[in-house]
Amino acid sequence: MATAKDVMSTKFHTLLPDIHITEAVKMFKKASEKEQQKVFGMMVTNEDGRLIGMLSMYDILLFIRPKHIHIWGMMEDIDTDGLIGRACEKAKNILVGDIMTTDLITVTKDTHLMMVLDIMIKKHVRRIPVLEEEKAIGIVYISNLFYHLLDRLIL
Amino acid sequence: MVILDKKKTLTGLLVKEAMRKQVIHLPQSASIDNGISALIKYKINAFLTKDENGLPTGVVSKTDIMGAYYASLPLETHLNNIMSFSPLFCNPNDTLESALDIMRSKGVYRLYVIGENRKKVVGTLAYPDIVGLLYLYCNDCEYSHYRKKRKKQADPMIRRYKVKEVMTSFVKACGENDSLLKVMEDLSIYRFGAVLITDKNNHPSGVISKTDLSISYKHGVDSQTEAKNIMSSPVRSCEEDELLEDAIKQMIFTDVHRLFVHKDDPQNIVGVFSLSDAARIRSGSCHACLSSRIKVDKHD
Numbered sequence: 001m002a003t004a005k006d007v008m009s010t011k012f013h014t015l016l017p018d019i020h021i022t023e024a025v026k027m028f029k030k031a032s033e034k035e036q037q038k039v040f041g042m043m044v045t046n047e048d049g050r051l052i053g054m055l056s057m058y059d060i061l062l063f064i065r066p067k068h069i070h071i072w073g074m075m076e077d078i079d080t081d082g083l084i085g086r087a088c089e090k091a092k093n094i095l096v097g098d099i100m101t102t103d104l105i106t107v108t109k110d111t112h113l114m115m116v117l118d119i120m121i122k123k124h125v126r127r128i129p130v131l132e133e134e135k136a137i138g139i140v141y142i143s144n145l146f147y148h149l150l151d152r153l154i155l
Numbered sequence: 156m157v158i159l160d161k162k163k164t165l166t167g168l169l170v171k172e173a174m175r176k177q178v179i180h181l182p183q184s185a186s187i188d189n190g191i192s193a194l195i196k197y198k199i200n201a202f203l204t205k206d207e208n209g210l211p212t213g214v215v216s217k218t219d220i221m222g223a224y225y226a227s228l229p230l231e232t233h234l235n236n237i238m239s240f241s242p243l244f245c246n247p248n249d250t251l252e253s254a255l256d257i258m259r260s261k262g263v264y265r266l267y268v269i270g271e272n273r274k275k276v277v278g279t280l281a282y283p284d285i286v287g288l289l290y291l292y293c294n295d296c297e298y299s300h301y302r303k304k305r306k307k308q309a310d311p312m313i314r315r316y317k318v319k320e321v322m323t324s325f326v327k328a329c330g331e332n333d334s335l336l337k338v339m340e341d342l343s344i345y346r347f348g349a350v351l352i353t354d355k356n357n358h359p360s361g362v363i364s365k366t367d368l369s370i371s372y373k374h375g376v377d378s379q380t381e382a383k384n385i386m387s388s389p390v391r392s393c394e395e396d397e398l399l400e401d402a403i404k405q406m407i408f409t410d411v412h413r414l415f416v417h418k419d420d421p422q423n424i425v426g427v428f429s430l431s432d433a434a435r436i437r438s439g440s441c442h443a444c445l446s447s448r449i450k451v452d453k454h455d
Contacts, residue, residue: 059196067198068407070175071287086409098373099196102189 004116005109007148008130008138011035014045015055017097021063024055024096043129043136044100050134053100054127063091063099106131109138113148116140165285170254171247173288174268174278180205181234183212187223188230190215191373194366198410201265203276204238211267211276213238217365218343224372225339244269245280251288254280255434264431282434283412286403289433293400316399321433322416322426328353331360331383335371338363338382349413351424352386358422359415361386392417395425403433 013031015024024042031039041056064087106129107116116128120142130138179193180203193202194217201216215238223237245254245266254266268278328351329338341350342365349364363386371385392415393402402414413429 063196063198066408067410068283068287071291071407083408090410093370094195095374098192098370100192102192 002113002148003109004107004111004113004128004130004140005138007113007116007144008109008140009144010138012043012136012139013039014043014136015096017044017046017052017095017100019096021060021091021094021096021099025060028057041127043139044096045136049136051104051106051129051131051136053097053102054104054129055096055100059099059101060091063094064088104129107140108132113145117145117149120145165251165255165289168251168288169247170245170249170251170266170268170280171278173251173284174247174280175284176278178203178267178276178279180211180276181215182207183235183238184233186231187220187228187234187237188373190234191220191230191369194220194369195373200281200365203242203267204234210274211242213240214242214265214267215239216264217348217369220369220372221339221342221365224368224378225336225343227378230373242267244276247271247277251285255285258282282429282431283407285434286430287407290400290403290407293403317395318393318397318399318402318414318416318428319395319426321399322395322428323432324426326351326415326424326427328357328359328424329363329382331355331381331386333382335363335368335376335378335380335382335385339368339378342368347427348429349427351390351415351427352382359390359392359424361388362390362415363387364412390415390421390424392421392424393428394418399433402428403430406430 013027015027028039028042031042041054041058043051044053044055046052066083066087105119105123105125107119109130109132111130119128120126126142128140129136130140177197179197179199181190181193183204183206185204190202193199201214203211204213204215206212213235215234219237219239223232228237243257243261243263243266245257245268247268247270258264258266265279265281267276268280269275270277325345327341327345327347329341331352331354338350341347349362351359352361352363354360361383363382367385367387371380376385391405391409391411393405395416395418406412406414407430412431413427415424416426416428417423418425
């Protein structure tokens with residue numbers, strides 16, 4: 001039976017909740033360089049290694065997005081000089097634990113692959129942590145799942 | 156075209172035109188810690204709490220969070236211990252004037268918009284949302300300050316509002332060495348959203364808002380800490396004779412809810428001006444607003 005363990009990646013990077021967002025962004029870049037592919041999300045663990053959240057590119061962009069952006073789109077000429085810098089400046093006081101997603105969906109290494117697929121589609125998630133006794137042992141990326149199934153499809 | 160029966164800028168505008176459709180809600184059993192995360196992440200001043208059946212039970216605002224910080228409640232405390240009960244509702248087709256009347260008479264800063272089935276909350280309406288809508292009209296208006304700049308035409312004989320006409324002249328300040336407890340007491344007593352921080356020479360050196368306090372609470376900062384350790388600096392201010400539309404633009408585009416107002420010298424703070432103040436005057440940024448709005452509506 002194909003399960004999460006067949007497609008999960010066991011090489012993953014984690015963040016601590018009390019580091020600044022700016023530091024987390026640097027770690028995203030380092031991880032991307034190391035893995036030779038863009039890393040768009042990381043698991044957040046406490047000092048015991050227990051999974052407590054996920055920080056994705058989306059969480060960071062959501063924070064940087066201006067509050068009144070809906071007005072911008074309806075205006076012809078906006079003087080945006082310095083606005084991106086000021087938006088990023090606000091992120092400097094913010095910690096990973098402040099904006100990480102804590103309402104997590106997780107699976108175990110024995111969860112059937114089709115169940116993982118179903119969760120990803122229904123919940124619109126692209127990566128799911130794999131847990132064992134509350135600790136992360138891997139992560140399933142939607143791309144890995146897709147290519148695993150693709151191999152079966154073209155047989 | 157909107158039919159205007161009274162000479163007021165907001166006449167004919169409906170709640171659904173200004174409301175924000177994103178409604179953030181948390182279970183009332185969630186922790187204060189989770190609540191602060193939602194406030195920070197979504198840049199909101201309050202959120203709804205819901206019971207196990209998904210029905211709205213209350214509102215938690217930054218003021219409630221500040222109260223919990225002041226009382227040294229653990230961050231794990233459930234939101235139902237600090238929430239305000241009975242959120243106030245309006246309908247999408249209510250007029251903005253009636254919504255503003257409720258907000259003013261009840262002393263609240265936001266209303267929740269309930270859908271036609273009266274079960275689902277479909278939006279929120281706060282003062283900045285109303286200002287945002289008015290600003291759009293101002294920007295499109297043929298008498299717009301910006302349009303005149305672009306076309307290099309002479310200003311018409313229309314008197315434009317200045318910041319000093321709508322600002323609050325009373326400014327409460329705390330010293331850099333005052334504790335966060337003192338700051339929270341002043342914010343609570345004077346019902347302000349932020350307090351000015353001054354140095355030993357009484358010069359403005361920073362600002363502490365309820366957002367700053369919420370973040371400090373979440374980060375475990377002791378409430379006896381001195382104000383200078385968490386204040387935002389420098390103080391964002393504008394000149395008292397600045398045009399209202401310029402001040403509003405600055406706030407809307409830099410995600411700032413208030414500007415302090417100085418006279419002649421940035422060290423001489425004489426007032427404070429917030430997006431809520433701008434909404435309360437129920438107008439755009441000049442006395443031409445009513446006629447220009449009719450023209451804008453005609454083009455829709």
